[in-house]
Amino acid sequence: MSATQDSVYVTDALIAEDIDAYLLKHQHKTMLRFITCGSVDDGKSTLIGRLLYDTKMIFEDQLASLEKDSKSVGTQGGDIDFALLVDGLAAEREQGITIDVAYRFFATDKRKFIVADTPGHEQYTRNMVTGASTADLAVILIDARQGVLTQTRRHSYLVQLLGIRNVVLAINKMDLVGYSQERFYEIVKDYSHFAQQIGMESFLPIPISGLKGENIAMKSAAMPWYQGPTLLQHLEEAPVNDTRMQDYAFRMAVQWVNRPNLDFRGFAGQIGAGVVRPGDAIRVLPSGKTTTVKSIVSYDGDLDQAIAGQSVTLTFADEIDCSRGDVIVQADEPCEVADQFEATLVWMDEAAMLPGRPYLLKIGTQTVTATVTEPKYEVNVNTLEHLASKTLGLNAIGVVNISVDRAIPFESYAVNPDLGGFILIDRMTNATVAAGMIHFALRRSQNIHWQAVDVNRDAHASLKNQKAAVVWFTGLSGSGKSTIANLVEKKLHALGKHTFLLDGDNVRHGLNRDLGFTDADRVENIRRVGEVARLMTDAGLIVLTAFISPFRSERRMVRELMAEGEFLEVFVNTPLEVAESRDVKGLYKKARSGQLKNFTGIDSPYEAPEAAEITVNTVDLTAEEAAEQIVQAILAR
Amino acid sequence: MTTSTSAAAGISQSTLTHLQRLEAEAIHIMREVVANAENPVMLYSVGKDSACMLHLAKKAFYPAPPPFPLLHVDTTWKFRAMYDLRDKAARDAGMELLVYQNPEAKEKGINPFDHGSLHTDMWKTEGLKQALTKYNFDVAFGGARRDEEKSRAKERVFSFRSANHRWDPKNQRPELWKLYNTRKAKGESIRVFPLSNWTELDIWQYIHLEGIEIVPLYFSEPRPTVERNGLLLMVDDERFPLAPGETPVMRSIRFRTLGCYPLTGAVESEAKTLPEVIQEMLLTTTSERQGRAIDHDQSASMEKKKQEGYF
Numbered sequence: 001m002s003a004t005q006d007s008v009y010v011t012d013a014l015i016a017e018d019i020d021a022y023l024l025k026h027q028h029k030t031m032l033r034f035i036t037c038g039s040v041d042d043g044k045s046t047l048i049g050r051l052l053y054d055t056k057m058i059f060e061d062q063l064a065s066l067e068k069d070s071k072s073v074g075t076q077g078g079d080i081d082f083a084l085l086v087d088g089l090a091a092e093r094e095q096g097i098t099i100d101v102a103y104r105f106f107a108t109d110k111r112k113f114i115v116a117d118t119p120g121h122e123q124y125t126r127n128m129v130t131g132a133s134t135a136d137l138a139v140i141l142i143d144a145r146q147g148v149l150t151q152t153r154r155h156s157y158l159v160q161l162l163g164i165r166n167v168v169l170a171i172n173k174m175d176l177v178g179y180s181q182e183r184f185y186e187i188v189k190d191y192s193h194f195a196q197q198i199g200m201e202s203f204l205p206i207p208i209s210g211l212k213g214e215n216i217a218m219k220s221a222a223m224p225w226y227q228g229p230t231l232l233q234h235l236e237e238a239p240v241n242d243t244r245m246q247d248y249a250f251r252m253a254v255q256w257v258n259r260p261n262l263d264f265r266g267f268a269g270q271i272g273a274g275v276v277r278p279g280d281a282i283r284v285l286p287s288g289k290t291t292t293v294k295s296i297v298s299y300d301g302d303l304d305q306a307i308a309g310q311s312v313t314l315t316f317a318d319e320i321d322c323s324r325g326d327v328i329v330q331a332d333e334p335c336e337v338a339d340q341f342e343a344t345l346v347w348m349d350e351a352a353m354l355p356g357r358p359y360l361l362k363i364g365t366q367t368v369t370a371t372v373t374e375p376k377y378e379v380n381v382n383t384l385e386h387l388a389s390k391t392l393g394l395n396a397i398g399v400v401n402i403s404v405d406r407a408i409p410f411e412s413y414a415v416n417p418d419l420g421g422f423i424l425i426d427r428m429t430n431a432t433v434a435a436g437m438i439h440f441a442l443r444r445s446q447n448i449h450w451q452a453v454d455v456n457r458d459a460h461a462s463l464k465n466q467k468a469a470v471v472w473f474t475g476l477s478g479s480g481k482s483t484i485a486n487l488v489e490k491k492l493h494a495l496g497k498h499t500f501l502l503d504g505d506n507v508r509h510g511l512n513r514d515l516g517f518t519d520a521d522r523v524e525n526i527r528r529v530g531e532v533a534r535l536m537t538d539a540g541l542i543v544l545t546a547f548i549s550p551f552r553s554e555r556r557m558v559r560e561l562m563a564e565g566e567f568l569e570v571f572v573n574t575p576l577e578v579a580e581s582r583d584v585k586g587l588y589k590k591a592r593s594g595q596l597k598n599f600t601g602i603d604s605p606y607e608a609p610e611a612a613e614i615t616v617n618t619v620d621l622t623a624e625e626a627a628e629q630i631v632q633a634i635l636a637r
Numbered sequence: 638m639t640t641s642t643s644a645a646a647g648i649s650q651s652t653l654t655h656l657q658r659l660e661a662e663a664i665h666i667m668r669e670v671v672a673n674a675e676n677p678v679m680l681y682s683v684g685k686d687s688a689c690m691l692h693l694a695k696k697a698f699y700p701a702p703p704p705f706p707l708l709h710v711d712t713t714w715k716f717r718a719m720y721d722l723r724d725k726a727a728r729d730a731g732m733e734l735l736v737y738q739n740p741e742a743k744e745k746g747i748n749p750f751d752h753g754s755l756h757t758d759m760w761k762t763e764g765l766k767q768a769l770t771k772y773n774f775d776v777a778f779g780g781a782r783r784d785e786e787k788s789r790a791k792e793r794v795f796s797f798r799s800a801n802h803r804w805d806p807k808n809q810r811p812e813l814w815k816l817y818n819t820r821k822a823k824g825e826s827i828r829v830f831p832l833s834n835w836t837e838l839d840i841w842q843y844i845h846l847e848g849i850e851i852v853p854l855y856f857s858e859p860r861p862t863v864e865r866n867g868l869l870l871m872v873d874d875e876r877f878p879l880a881p882g883e884t885p886v887m888r889s890i891r892f893r894t895l896g897c898y899p900l901t902g903a904v905e906s907e908a909k910t911l912p913e914v915i916q917e918m919l920l921t922t923t924s925e926r927q928g929r930a931i932d933h934d935q936s937a938s939m940e941k942k943k944q945e946g947y948f
Contacts, residue, residue: 019916027846031655100809102790103783105836112655114834126811133813243652255668260701268697270665270815299699309653311664313699324672348811362816365672421814430820432810 029107032240035116035131037159038141039151043172047141047210048104048117049082051232054217055106082210101131110236125381125395126348128158129435133421136241137166139231144177144207148190154381156191160198161344161397161437163417166238167203170231174223175209181225197384206231242309249333250274250282251411251419253364254326258313266297266313267322269365272418274330276314277305281331284322285409290331291318325366327409327419335411335419338441340403343413345372347392349426349433354520355391355400356527358557359433363422366408369560370424371527373401374520391520392434401442413437428553460540464498467637468537470562471630473546474555474609475572476601477587478579480618480626481546484572487627489544492634497542502529504547517598523554530558537566542634550606565637570630571612576601578619656843663690663831664697665815666794667778670829671704673819674776678735680765681707681727683719684895685851686780688726689840690832692849694778695730702731708777710768711738712760714749714897716873722852737768749899750878756897766802769826776819776827784836794833800824841918845911854892855914857906861885868902893918 014022036044070081104115116131118124132138138159142152159167169191177183188205195203206215207226214220217232229237251273258266276282280293294315296303306312314328322328329335347353353372361370375398378389392398413420417437424434461468471488473481482503489501508515512528515521526549536543549555559567579601580588591599598604609615614633616626653661670677679694681687694703707727727734742759749756769777783790793809795817810818821827832840844851861872863885870877871892872885877899879885890903891914908914 015916015919019912022919023842023845023912023915027654027656027842029655030652031658100791103834104790105784105834107836107838112836112839130811130813134815240652242658246651255665256672258698258701264700266700268668270661297700299696307651307653309658309661311661311668311697360820362818365669417814421816423813423816423818425818425820430818430822432813432818435811435813 029112030240031112032235033114033135034137034139035118035135036139037118037128037155039149042141042143043210044141045083048115050210050213050216052106054213055108101127108236129346132159132162135164137238138164139168139170142171142187144171144173144183147187150382153194157198157381160200163414169203169205171207172210174207175212179222245273245308246275248273250276250330252328254322254324255365257323266315268313270311271306271308273308273416275305275307282328283331283334285327285329285334286337286407287321289320291316291320335409336441337407337409339407340442342439343402343436344399345392346435347394347396349431350394353392354523356523357553360425360427361404361422364419369405370402375400410438412440457538464540466497468540469566469568470533470537470543471568471570473570473572474549475574476579476606477548478582478584479572479574480623481572483623484626485544485546487623488630491627491631499542500536502545526554530561534561548600550600552607569609569612571609571615573615574618659835659839663693666831667694667697669817670776676774677705677776678708678774679705679778681709683723685840686832688849688851689843690780692847706733706735708735708768710761710764711736712897713738716854716898718852718854737764739764739767749897776829778829780832781830782835783833794830796828798826841915852895854895857889857891857908859887860890862888862890871898871903873898
């Protein structure tokens with residue numbers, strides 16, 4: 001090995017001589033979390049394997065099985081293949097690629113390290129974002145022979161997007177370019193240009209060879225022209241995020257209220273920013289109520305102060321309302337509260353984003369319902385171009401407006417990731433479908449207020465001597481929705497009820513003439529109809545709607561707009577064969593021949609209701625009988 | 638830190654130590670579970686990792702006792718010293734202790750001497766599934782660490798199990814920042830690993846700093862032993878089948894990990910205190926799990942066992 005021996009990491013002599021002294025020293029270690037990223041063949045796994053090897057994290061038995069594996073499946077011609085140390089899942093070992101985020105651990109005298117080893121392929125952007133979300137530092141690998149590649153640019157953009165401020169550009173495989181200083185500076189120059197474009201303030205370039213161990217733990221004798229720190233040295237000295245967050249005003253999202261008995265009420269959470277001491281004036285958001293911190297309670301006795309990163313339990317001087325999801329902030333420096341934001345989204349699910357569909361949004365310790373607008377633009381992560389887009393597919397990144405169902409305390413992600421980073425969850429599959437970063441609140445959300453009116457919805461309805469309702473017909477095209485809804489309205493009208501029928505086809509001629517039949521447009525169609533129906537119930541009407549409305553999510557969205565008991569879902573249950581054989585409008589024929597795309601039941605799904613208030617079977621009942629059954633149900637409420 | 642023996646108390650420096658960060662993370666995770674789960678439970682195996690996890694739970698919910706029971710999935714073949722500490726630890730924490738033994742394994746007399754890997758399958762894997770189903774637990778804390786084994790390195794902190802308790806490594810939810818998505822469908826359950834980011838050394842150091850009580854078997858003492866298949870086994874009770882004429886030999890031994898006594902290899906050692914144990918661990922040259930027979934069955938064996946529902 002060409003490296004100098006005096007800087008080799010060896011097991012600390014103190015361990016054998018004086019273990020108590022060793023432990024005392026090590027109890028003051030700090031911790032750095034970092035991510036490694038780069039293209040597929042840049043040597044990430046080899047580098048991590050090397051770090052583990054050089055910091056003596058590999059045991060004899062592991063080394064023996066590594067040597068054995070290197071001979072059978074290794075790619076280094078029988079030499080130790082360090083990559084085998086870290087490629088974990090069986091499927092990955094067979095394919096020779098890293099699919100998921102794997103976490104590795106190693107330590108030196110000064111620090112404990114957690115490495116997020118993330119995949120390089122474009123189809124694993126979400127895994128990389130996941131790994132980056134908890135990192136204090138990023139090591140971006142470049143193959144010295146290849147220079148800055150598309151993937152390098154993508155990873156750098158993502159690192160910047162996730163707000164990692166400490167970036168190492170590890171120019172790897174220097175052994176394969178003859179340890180050329182010229183090549184190194186050429187790549188650094190290239191990268192600097194790009195770093196500027198994406199607003200990266202600084203980065204540290206280090207020439208290394210993971211395979212040979214040059215400038216990893218030991219200064220490379222082969223590259224005397226490089227005067228900077230080795231990779232490990234830099235990792236030991238780089239600043240940690242939690243420390244930086246202590247300089248900001250106090251913020252803590254409440255996780256759990258601790259009430260073991262009537263005399264104790266504590267607010268548990270992990271401090272996101274700042275420092276807290278007993279006696280500090282605080283404010284609870286969104287309510288805005290103020291009090292002072294009485295004590296910081298811990299298992300080891302009350303604390304004099306607590307800092308960003310610590311999990312604590314606070315008690316207050318006064319009994320004020322405070323529960324999970326609330327944020328406790330420094331009284332004279334609160335964060336903003338709003339219900340509409342601009343944010344960047346990284347889409348992580350196979351099913352594309354649907355503008356207008358309600359998702360759950362988890363931010364801090366709070367979960368709310370959110371809807372997302374069409375992207376203002378999608379970012380081509382390889383070229384940084386802004387593209388027009390109607391949706392975001394798997395691994396796509398875009399900027400959107402988000403509106404949530406109640407005002408929440410937040411901060412811009414750039415200032416405080418703890419109160420600015422969020423995830424979106426699909427309400428049906430419970431999958432985490434996106435990661436988001438708030439830029440800022442939209443001003444309109446603070447300036448539009450509900451206008452209180454004197455003649456309210458109850459007054460409207462009681463004048464008509466009826467209870468307002470939305471009777472929502474759903475079913476396949478040709479199932480008989482419009483026919484039955486029409487009969488129902490006639491019967492109600494004859495009984496002196498004030499009604500209005502919103503029909504799918506009619507609405508599409510006016511209000512929704514700008515919408516087509518893609519999933520995204522279907523969602524928006526239903527959202528608008530839902531809002532119109534709600535306004536009509538405010539006027540005291542019984543609103544009948546006849547829309548295919550194929551997705552459970554959107555029917556549920558409309559249901560949640562209405563007051564309890566005012567939404568009656570009517571499932572017009574007609575099997576596809578029956579509806580298709582009727583084919584009143586000739587649409588099934590067109591769809592079957594491919595002339596009509598996205599037709600429900602043919603090439604677009606219909607999700608039948610799971611618990612409709614009323615189900616009518618049009619095979620056994622006539623339209624007249626079905627209508628009568630529905631009228632009775634409406635009047636029986 | 639400099640004025641206190643506790644990892645959390647009395648910050649006198651502006652950067653948290655690695656143990657303080659790990660402690661804060663584990664506490665955050667536990668509180669997220671309690672705030673979201675309907676019926677959580679903590680799996681308690683009486684080993685050092687369980688001891689550490691239980692201690693963190695006491696801290697997370699202080700002054701309340703941890704608001705969930707402890708569950709020990711028993712195989713009836715644990716060391717006697719483990720049963721002693723198990724009952725005491727639950728009492729001291731003010732928590733309910735549930736002990737579950739697979740009735741089928743009990744009836745068939747499944748044991749590690751005659752039944753090989755069936756012993757682990759039935760008592761542990763099946764027993765755990767049965768217990769979770771019986772009590773209807775929707776979230777179970779486990780003390781697994783990512784540094785233990787390659788397939789663990791990729792497991793989430795919140796790890797989902799299908800209604801029949803299977804793990805699908807290809808279909809894990811992305812886990813960003815500290816925003817854990819705790820939502821699940823009916824019948825699904827979550828295994829939660831608050832010690833995911835701890836290493837063996839972290840565990841030992843924390844036990845040392847916090848003065849956490851652990852099973853005395855971790856410390857060296859003369860104990861009756863025999864050698865089987867290259868493993869040094871302790872004869873903990875009369876059920877251990879000795880060969881004709883074989884007598885146990887007293888050796889100064891201790892254990893680096895604890896499981897069923899007939900499956901857990903001891904190491905010869907003179908380490909009688911925690912610092913000595915840590916010293917020995919730091920100077921040793923083989924990995925922790927070598928003392929356990931279960932991982933050597935086949936390549937990628939842990940990943941396979943986990944898919945089937947082993948913790």
